[in-house]
Every structure is written in structure tokens, then in C-alpha cells.
Amino acid sequence: MRSSVILFKRFNTSFYHRLSSTYAVQEIQADQYGIPNEVLKLNQTTTLDSNQLKANEVLIQLLASPINPADINTIEGKYALLPSSLPATFGNEGVFQVIDHRASNEQLRPGDWVIPKMLQWGNWRSHAIVSINDLIKIPSDIKIEAAATLSVNPCTAYRLLKDFVTLEKGDTVIQNGGNSSVGQAVIQLGKLWNINVVNIIRNRDQGMNELVAYLKSLGAEHIYIEEDLRKETLRSTLWSTIPRPKLGFNCVGGKATSDLLRVLDKSATLVTYGGMSKQPVTIPTAEFIFRDLTCQGFWMTQWKKDNYKGSEFAKMLHELIGFIRHGHLKPPKCQTFSLTDYKVAIDQAQQSMNTKKILLTP
Ligand SMILES: NC(=O)c1ccc[n+]([C@@H]2O[C@H](COP(=O)([O-])OP(=O)(O)OC[C@H]3O[C@@H](n4cnc5c(N)ncnc54)[C@H](OP(=O)(O)O)[C@@H]3O)[C@@H](O)[C@H]2O)c1
Structure with missing residues (x-):
């Protein structure tokens, strides 16, 4: 949530021109492992300010992040890769939009869509400040559902x-x-x-x-x-x-x-x-x-760990995006919930024979 914004509509998305640079962050976190809806909480205590941005960093805002089976296993503490410490923010993949950057940063600009490539980094958050080296820029002309569910x-x-x-x-x-x-x-x-x-x-x-x-x-x-x-x-x-x-x-x-x-x-x-x-x-x-x-x-x-530094991951994402653009690769049917409705979303994601991927949005 921003303190003050002017909102412009462009294509199927929107971007912000900054008047004020303070962002109230919403994050889905847990401070212990267990049954997801018993341990997860909505944390709203963090604030980000674009004055914090270093030259190689951007401020990003969530577009959408899915709830995958591995996320449930992680919250239960039963996954092979767990956060390095608790409390932690959960969510293993998602797509974000750059909303603020340093003028010297030519690589990523406000409006760009990015996929975070860090492991053990919670995507279920409304905003974050991230190094540009940890982000892969993707085109913003595909559906948000396709971008959010692309990297896993x-x-x-x-x-x-x-x-x-x-x-x-x-x-x-x-x-x-x-x-x-x-x-x-x-x-x-x-x-x-x-x-x-x-x-x-x-x-x-x-x-x-x-x-x-x-x-x-x-x-x-x-x-x-x-x-x-x-x-x-x-x-x-x-x-x-x-x-x-x-x-x-x-x-x-x-x-x-x-x-x-x-x-x-x-x-x-x-x-x-x-x-x-x-x-x-x-x-x-x-x-x-x-x-x-x-x-x-x-x-x-493990594949991502082994290929973190190389360009293989970005190459595969762009090949898959090409298939999406040509209509050869459709995302699963999705149902969207806001971060604040995470409890309903988590319940829905765990339903047997659920035909829709659950996405969290700001
Ligand atoms: N190793 C990896 O790198 C990797 C990467 C991605 C995903 N995965 C794993 O792949 C699996 C699928 O992930 P996803 O995101 O594609 O899942 P998804 O879209 O949520 O679909 C879940 C699938 O599991 C089936 N299923 C659920 N409970 C079942 C049960 N008790 N017995 C048999 N089938 C059951 C569902 O069938 P119904 O419709 O009949 O319920 C559905 O086909 C998960 O285990 C996930 O962790 C692994």
C-alpha cells in the first residue's frame, strides 16, 4: 500500500509515478512450522522507503504468486529446503512489477515485470527491495497468471x-x-x-x-x-x-x-x-x-541451484514465454485471492480434486 500515488493504466497492467516513496508491506509469514492456517500470519509491520534503494536495487510490487504443493510442505517444515530462520515469508514463485529504481539503473525500469530467482525467498509479500542480479526481466504482454506460474x-x-x-x-x-x-x-x-x-x-x-x-x-x-x-x-x-x-x-x-x-x-x-x-x-x-x-x-x-549463475534459467523462461505468446502453452486455470484473504486461499489450495491453481495478489 502506498502513501500517495498517481495511477496510470497501460496495456493490461498499471504502473505508478512516485509522489511519496513509502510502502507499507504485507507479508504472509510464520514463526514456527505446522498446519498452515494455524501458523501463518499476515505481517503488516514493515515499511519500505525508496530512499533505501542502492544503485543496483529496485523496489518491486507483487502482481501474483501461486500456492503450490511445495509451499504447503515448506510451511509444515517437511520440505527439503526450508527458510534459513524463522519467522520467514513463504511462497516459492511469483511475478512482480518494478515500481521504483535509482535513476542510474538502466537495466530495470518502473513498469517492468520481473521473476525473482532467489531460493528460500518468500514471494507472498506485497513489496520488496531486491538486487537486480536476483531478478529475471520478462515481457509484460503475457497474462499475469501465466507469468506467476511460469518458473516452477x-x-x-x-x-x-x-x-x-x-x-x-x-x-x-x-x-x-x-x-x-x-x-x-x-x-x-x-x-x-x-x-x-x-x-x-x-x-x-x-x-x-x-x-x-x-x-x-x-x-x-x-x-x-x-x-x-x-x-x-x-x-x-x-x-x-x-x-x-x-x-x-x-x-x-x-x-x-x-x-x-x-x-x-x-x-x-x-x-x-x-x-x-x-x-x-x-x-x-x-x-x-x-x-x-x-x-x-x-x-x-536443485537444477536452479546448479544453474544460478548462468543464463540457462532465463533462456528456458524466454523459450517458454515464446510458447505462451504463440498460444502453445496455457497456464492452469487460476483463482485469485488477496494477501489479506490468505486463510481462505490456503484452505482452497488444499482441497482435494481442486481444478484451479490458487494465486495470491496484493
Ligand atoms: N520436483 C520438482 O522440482 C517439482 C516441481 C514442481 C512440482 N513438483 C511436485 O509435483 C506435484 C504436482 O505439483 P503441481 O503444482 O502441478 O500440483 P497441482 O496443480 O496442485 O495438482 C496436484 C495434482 O496432484 C494430484 N493429487 C493430489 N492428491 C493426490 C493423491 N492423494 N493421490 C494422487 N494424486 C493426487 C491431483 O489430482 P486430483 O485432481 O485428482 O486431486 C493433481 O493432479 C507436487 O507433488 C509438487 O510438489 C515437484
Whole structure:
């Protein structure tokens, strides 16, 4: 919240001309780990002043930041990377707009959109002063939803498809959690790169037809429920038309994963990147030995750590933005809540079979 502003409208967003330089910051924080809505608090005690800005810093304002499953795990204290100390601000990704800078700073100007690339940095905050070296500038002509959800899930889908098996046109990958945000990006990138993507989703009493229609609208051609993996359906209908999968993506664990492993091709690779069922990955022994399977894990955060200094991350973001601009990559459907409504937002994000990504906005 600003003490005094003149607001100009430009394109689908807005930027501010500064009369007064004081910003009241809202941050979603916790001073202990635990059940998210029991430990999270809205902190409104911090104030930022643009006079604090150093030459290489900018003052940024939140446009939107999603609540991802990893954020919930982090608040619970169960994630592999936790804040260095508490209290901490949470939220692992988001898009911000530069609203103030030092005149000498030519790299970023008010109105520019940026994605923070720091690890362990809470995005669920209305404003921040950040070094320009920790920000990646992105174009402001894509939807805020697409920008806010760009740096974790589509990047994960991109790396899953690129880094494990060399896929040729016409090859097949199979994934569970096919309707997850990562899964939706895999569907769209797979279509773009001429890869067959077999999508396994959970059965549901309500909304199945709508979900299947939505995934088809993204380009999904092969959609099955988890139970189909144990039936003859796939053998008789699918593997006679497309090759068996060289690569499998697992974000579920438990039985869903053991069943998925059985339909992989000989010498295939299974990459586990999530554990939504909270069940361990159990590899059927005979499949593992006699069909020479490879099982690996992937963690986008580790990839970002390994590539922090280089330009690889920005390059991938810009390639993905190109796909977004051409209509090849859509963000998940989103529902927006203000930071002050974080409790409702957190509850909504934890609903089972929730079809929308929850975004926090100022
Ligand atoms: N390793 C990495 O670097 C990395 C990066 C990004 C994401 N991830 C992980 O990938 C997973 C998906 O993330 P996201 O943001 O794409 O999630 P999302 O959009 O919130 O979707 C969640 C997905 O998980 C499924 N799911 C939820 N509870 C389940 C359960 N008990 N059993 C089976 N499936 C269940 C949902 O299916 P329904 O619709 O049927 O509920 C949905 O497909 C998460 O585990 C996340 O932490 C990992």
C-alpha cells in the first residue's frame, strides 16, 4: 500500500509515478512450522522507503504468486529446503512489477515485470527491495497468471522432457497426475515436440467429463484413470497404436506408481518429481530386474541451484514465454485471492480434486 500515488493504466497492467516513496508491506509469514492456517500470519509491520534503494536495487510490487504443493510442505517444515530462520515469508514463485529504481539503473525500469530467482525467498509479500542480479526481466504482454506460474511447473515439465531420455518424434511418455499443473505443461510441450503423452488421472464422481474435455483442449489425446493401468485396456487399445513409453513421470507415489511402472517399455526410465499420495515409491522387483528399468528423481530447486549463475534459467523462461505468446502453452486455470484473504486461499489450495491453481495478489 502506498502513501500517495498517481495511477496510470497501460496495456493490461498499471504502473505508478512516485509522489511519496513509502510502502507499507504485507507479508504472509510464520514463526514456527505446522498446519498452515494455524501458523501463518499476515505481517503488516514493515515499511519500505525508496530512499533505501542502492544503485543496483529496485523496489518491486507483487502482481501474483501461486500456492503450490511445495509451499504447503515448506510451511509444515517437511520440505527439503526450508527458510534459513524463522519467522520467514513463504511462497516459492511469483511475478512482480518494478515500481521504483535509482535513476542510474538502466537495466530495470518502473513498469517492468520481473521473476525473482532467489531460493528460500518468500514471494507472498506485497513489496520488496531486491538486487537486480536476483531478478529475471520478462515481457509484460503475457497474462499475469501465466507469468506467476511460469518458473516452477512449466520449467519442471521442460526439464523432465529434455534431461532424462533423448526423445524422438513419435516416442511416448506416460505420466500420473496428468491434470496437475506440471502434467498440463507436459501435455502441451509434448504436443509441441510431437511426443505422445499418455495421461493417468484419478477417477472422480463429479467433473470427470469436464476435466477430460479440458485436458483434450490442451492437446491431450490419451487420458486414462489409474485403474486402467491394471486392465487389458491399454494392451489391446493403446500399445497397438503408439509405442510403449520410454519415459514415465511420477508425481503421485504408492500403487499408482507401481502400476505405471508395469506398462513402461523395456529399459525405460521413471522420473519421480512429486509425492502427492504421501506413499513411498515401490518398484516391482521383477520389473526392475528383468526389464532393466531406471528410476531417478528430479528437483527443480536443485537444477536452479546448479544453474544460478548462468543464463540457462532465463533462456528456458524466454523459450517458454515464446510458447505462451504463440498460444502453445496455457497456464492452469487460476483463482485469485488477496494477501489479506490468505486463510481462505490456503484452505482452497488444499482441497482435494481442486481444478484451479490458487494465486495470491496484493
Ligand atoms: N520436483 C520438482 O522440482 C517439482 C516441481 C514442481 C512440482 N513438483 C511436485 O509435483 C506435484 C504436482 O505439483 P503441481 O503444482 O502441478 O500440483 P497441482 O496443480 O496442485 O495438482 C496436484 C495434482 O496432484 C494430484 N493429487 C493430489 N492428491 C493426490 C493423491 N492423494 N493421490 C494422487 N494424486 C493426487 C491431483 O489430482 P486430483 O485432481 O485428482 O486431486 C493433481 O493432479 C507436487 O507433488 C509438487 O510438489 C515437484
